[in-house]
Amino acid sequence: MNAGLEALRSQGRRLTPQRQLVYGALLDHPGHATADDLFAGLARRLPGIQRTTVYRTLDLLVEVGLARTVRLGRSTSYEPVREGVESHQHLVCDQCGSTADVGLPALFDRVRSAAEAVGYQVSRIDLVAHGTCAGCAAAGPATGLGR
């Protein structure tokens, strides 16, 4: 299950229970999670774990290619890298804050072409679309007026 983590050993890194838990929590988390989200969940299972460790582990996972960062809100979020996916699209509801993923398979190629026209060689794409989710649209379109 934590098969991906085996990659650590081949790079001289060690496979510790903390790392397994952090990676597992990341895989379990729907969508994406902040370091603190993961820490909160993990603290229950492994009381002694430290925020620092979660940050350092996420950093490591990104370095090794098992995770990637996504910037949505005030703090950095992480999501596991799954095979065959080089592009991620997130939908964010500006009213309730809920998020969802949407797939646009052809997006990557089109952005790559456009970027090459400007001299850039693109390796990864993050797209964030803001709007209103079905729930909020139904609940109260009028609610969106005030501030």
Place this chain on the structure above:
Amino acid sequence: MNAGLEALRSQGRRLTPQRQLVYGALLDHPGHATADDLFAGLARRLPGIQRTTVYRTLDLLVEVGLARTVRLGRSTSYEPVREGVESHQHLVCDQCGSTADVGLPALFDRVRSAAEAVGYQVSRIDLVAHGTCAGCAAAGPATGLGR
């Protein structure tokens, strides 16, 4: 020139020199700027200005719809909202950190359709493509190996 700022008055907000300068600096800044970028530039013209004020003003500009936030690096960036543009695409070079803009006019519609299929009503799209710029690709493709 600072015509957009007039909108403030109609909302009961005040048009102060600080706000004019912050908005002006934002308009002048190529691409996007962090609160601190703007503060640094502004401090020269208006020595007494405070970081706090820049933060509060940018917040206000976003609230009024004259600016929007973009999350690229560790800190939040801002860019002015220009008419007729409801989607922004940024290219970021992972090697030198340089950024560029690229236009994909059709992107907005395609994302909107995909999002509607999942029940979302999209109003704005931010896309960040990571890769290598022409300069870095030419300079040293080998440089990218180490860490």
Place this chain on the structure above:
DNA sequence: TTTTCTGCAAATCTTTTGCACCACG
């Protein structure tokens, strides 16, 4: 004159770093 804004200082939140002990391999 009446609020709203600004400057200043300090608090808060997120993320990073230094160091000593612990544990994977």
Place this chain on the structure above:
DNA sequence: CGTGGTGCAAAAGATTTGCAGAAAA
């Protein structure tokens, strides 16, 4: 057993907040 990893504490960077005086309208 040796080096890399973790916990702990404290630092660093970004952003927010409380309050009193300054200034738009």
